[in-house]
Amino acid sequence: MLTESLYIDWNNSFEVLDKAHEAGLFVLIIGPKGTGKTTLAREFAARKGAKLESINFSLRTRESHLVGSKTLDSGAIGFEHGILVRSMKEGSMLYLDELNAAEADVLLRLDEALDDRRQIVLKEAGGELIEAAKEWFVTATINPLSHVGTKELPPQLLSRFPVRIKLDYPPEETELQIVKKYVSGSHEKEILQGIKLANILRQAAAVEELYYSPSLRETIAFGKVLNAGMKPRQAADIVFANIYAQWGSVEYQKVNDVITSMLGN
Ligand SMILES: Nc1ncnc2c1ncn2[C@@H]1O[C@H](COP(=O)(O)OP(=O)(O)O)[C@@H](O)[C@H]1O
Ligand SMILES: [Mg+2]
Numbered sequence: 001m002l003t004e005s006l007y008i009d010w011n012n013s014f015e016v017l018d019k020a021h022e023a024g025l026f027v028l029i030i031g032p033k034g035t036g037k038t039t040l041a042r043e044f045a046a047r048k049g050a051k052l053e054s055i056n057f058s059l060r061t062r063e064s065h066l067v068g069s070k071t072l073d074s075g076a077i078g079f080e081h082g083i084l085v086r087s088m089k090e091g092s093m094l095y096l097d098e099l100n101a102a103e104a105d106v107l108l109r110l111d112e113a114l115d116d117r118r119q120i121v122l123k124e125a126g127g128e129l130i131e132a133a134k135e136w137f138v139t140a141t142i143n144p145l146s147h148v149g150t151k152e153l154p155p156q157l158l159s160r161f162p163v164r165i166k167l168d169y170p171p172e173e174t175e176l177q178i179v180k181k182y183v184s185g186s187h188e189k190e191i192l193q194g195i196k197l198a199n200i201l202r203q204a205a206a207v208e209e210l211y212y213s214p215s216l217r218e219t220i221a222f223g224k225v226l227n228a229g230m231k232p233r234q235a236a237d238i239v240f241a242n243i244y245a246q247w248g249s250v251e252y253q254k255v256n257d258v259i260t261s262m263l264g265n
Helices: 013-023 037-048 063-067 083-090 104-114 172-182 188-206 216-227 232-247 249-263
Strands: 027-030 052-056 068-073 076-081 093-097 119-122 128-131 137-142 163-166
Touching (some): 013 027, 013 163, 027 037, 037 052, 037 093, 037 137, 052 083, 063 068, 063 083, 063 104, 076 083, 083 104, 172 188, 172 216, 188 216, 188 249
Parallel strands (some): 027 137, 052 093
């Protein structure tokens, strides 16, 4: 994948990850969607030459995804380990994405493995005791609580991740450098306008004047459609404005007016 060696470390996150890794402390990355959390975790694993096991949490994630489940193979009952147990045994890196979208029972099971003993008892598999290899390393991400479907993590689980990295939307110039990593060709001036527009919408969303905050995915997409030959105004409509119609014409019109004032009709 393209994203592998593209990460721009604009807030020294690698250094923090490195130190935490050295100290055997697990890391929590907090920030809105599209601020590079997943890319950062992937790239860190790649730099360490570690295998990365990832799981994206949702309401549908079950304990069995983590610990494993029974199998039936030509009459014999076995047990296939889930991602948590596999990564503990292998000593790989485990990436727990959007941890605060998980249900409480799933979090409880995770908590058992993450405490200082780094072990878990598989009651599902005859009480087998799994102990983590000493290289085992865990990073997790959470979205700010304003995001739909997110819940507050229980404090004891938070304490399993004593190192916390806060990611946010980057400064304009940095965002431009990031977008240019994904978009070949010129259009630098227009891309910068798209980033300014995104920042206006982000600020409005932050004070709840708008329902949606565009991420770096959108500014990257904006650069890509410009590069494909689209005019800035149309690109801004399809990438930034149209989505607000989801919340009705008043919401949409607010954004449309901002775009008109920046880019004309
Ligand atoms: N610092 C950065 N350097 C390079 N690319 C970035 C950076 N931050 C974000 N991106 C890009 O922005 C997009 C969204 O990032 P992603 O890691 O998926 O965000 P998140 O996991 O926070 O939702 C991806 O294409 C990603 O590669
Ligand atoms: Mg992500």
